[in-house]
Amino acid sequence: MGAGRVAGVTRARALRTRCLGVEGAGQVAASRELDDALRYLAATPYRRDVTPGVTPAEAQRAVSATLLWHLRVLAGWQPAGGTDAVRALAAGFEIANTEHHVSALAADPRQPGTGRLHPPPYRLGALAIAWTRVARTRSPSELRTALAASAWGDPGGDSPAAIATGMRVSAAVRLATAVPDAARWAAARLALLFGREVFVVGRRMPDVSVHRAARLLGPRAVGARSYAEFRQVLPADARWLLTDVDEAADLWRAEARWWDAVERDGRELLRRARFGPQPVVGAVALLSVDAWRIRGALELAARGGGPGDWLGGVLDAPG
Template sequence: MARFRDFLMRFRPMVPPGPAAPGGVPADRSAELRAELEPPLSLLEQAEAEAERVRAEAAEEAARRRVDAERRAVEIIAHARSSEPAVRVENADEVRHLAEAQAAELRTAAEREAAAIRRRAVERMPALVDRAVALATDVAGPGTVGPREGPRRECRIRERSVRVSAGWVAGVTRARAMLSRCAGAEGVREVAAAPTLDDALRYLAGTAYRHDLDPQVSPAQAQRAVGAALLWHLRVLAGWQPRRGADVVRLLAAGFEIANTEGHLRALSDAESAEPARPYRLGALSTAWPRLARTRSPAELRAVLATSAWGDPGGDTPAAVATGMRVSASVRTAAAVPEAARWAAGRLALLVARETFLLGRRMTRHAARGVARLLGPRAVEAASYPDFRQCLPDTARWALEGVDDVADLWRAEARWWERLERDGRDLLHVSRQSSAPVTGAVAVLSADAWRVRGALELAARGGGSWEAFDGPA
């Protein structure tokens, strides 16, 4: 069968007539095509080989980068986890600095308010003092004061009365205003009902207890932060008082110096013990703590106590020092703060009952002498807990009333705190400008902090009702 190519050959151009063309070899079209296509095809093969090489190198590079990325990711995660505590501390410091700045602003505003109150008191007091002097002169009768001495003495009395009265006006006003720092019964219930400690701490972050509060702490550390916040409030309160009022606050806040001394003594007695907690910052509420903190042995610490208002505890063991300091605090408080005499006696009765009849510790001679001053020698010599209760004076017997078993002393302590708050609120309503309202404010603030500490313990255990919590944290 003729091919289409052969058919087309019939129409090929013809040369003009003439001699025959020389003979030739028939054209090999297939060879021509191969010769024509081989160069570009060989180039394509090279391009394909190059593309294959590029793909292989790209795959190797991708695998290497993937490995590097995974390694880098692991390093980043490890670095983030290792730096997490530092970042948390830094963030906490920022929050604390912000809170301190806010506190400074509040203090500045409070100082301005106090200055205004003092100015008003100074303006109003001379007239009242003139009336008091006139009444005193009328009562004393003529001739009591000489003609030359009288005007000078009246002037001195007037100036001293104005200074003292103005100081008490500011101090008592601040004492009553400090009650706004309390969480109150509703706040305590919120903290106690929190399902976790973190939830409880988030609630407290919006209260006056946020001063030293860190969101990432253990229950014990959170409770200590509540104590530190209470101490801060007492330092603020003491700063507004005249000298007599500041002395009262210092006596009632003695427990913080005792806690500092206990921690320092434990560190001195046991070098392998856990790192002690950071001491409370006492400021002007310190009695002998700066000197105690510099001691390097239990014997040296006891010697410093003996030369201070605390007196000799009678021993240098942690138990002897703690008991001796608590006895000293109770005796000095009962003598210097009449409004707190029954609290001090009741607290001392609880201390002696726990140390002697529950823990079986024998008090040192010095501590026993202090107990006898406040509770009487018969209470010191009592051989059993029932006899001890019978020998207590009325000022202390109330604290153990109804507690027949020494194992139930925790109930007596809870009742002591209730009595402290109740009496404190009564003292806040005393109208005279004296240490009574200041003592009441310290009592109410302390009882509120005690309840918040107990509520934190409940929250750490999953939360519950505060009314069902009978014992101290």
């Protein structure tokens, strides 16, 4: 066993202490004002980017930035293969950067409100896939070309919707391939995305994204004519998420179920093989779930908070 793997797993297990858990999220959610919640977070591992006086969206983004920092630290302790796994797991940050970038490029300066300011991009460091190149693009079509020439692949269109969806599909397929321990999460998340886009929004994905999604969901699922058919023909790795979600309009219920599964699996992975890759994947999962809970708790605090037991139950809903 190489020293790099030992150091990477040791760091992964140490980062577990950065999670506040359900109890900490409940404390945040029960705050009567957002600034009270932020003052609480200022004494926690989330203090790095959290400051009182910000908007709820800015506070939630600061929580995400802290998660990204932890993942960058974790990646820095990994051997090459471990860094690749963390990069695949952290792809959502580059997607967020690109979404803001393409929205700014597509905005019509002649229309009121379209030139609104976007937040500064997340600092990806070694977790970047193609962001340095993408950030230099000056039009949606140029951005699409940059993605097509990278590991992201062609999203199939240069509209903000096509780029956002195409990148998410690509990220799911890459995650399932690069991180086998996360394949179940990737397939289920892709099923949720596909179901929302096609059967709720009513928007047909570009053909290239449909073909890419078929690698995880199967050709029968991506060609389904109804939500009922879609759910029935999904492979087992994805179908579990939609259990009891009988109508497409209720797909929102699957979100908490997905996070609950990621947390449960993450705990198990963190306990596994002493110096294998699983503890690193587990640590990323638990850090991500914790950040998701804290972002939700901040939203509740911004609305005036509530009883800690009720809020804790909402945040820990098993789906």
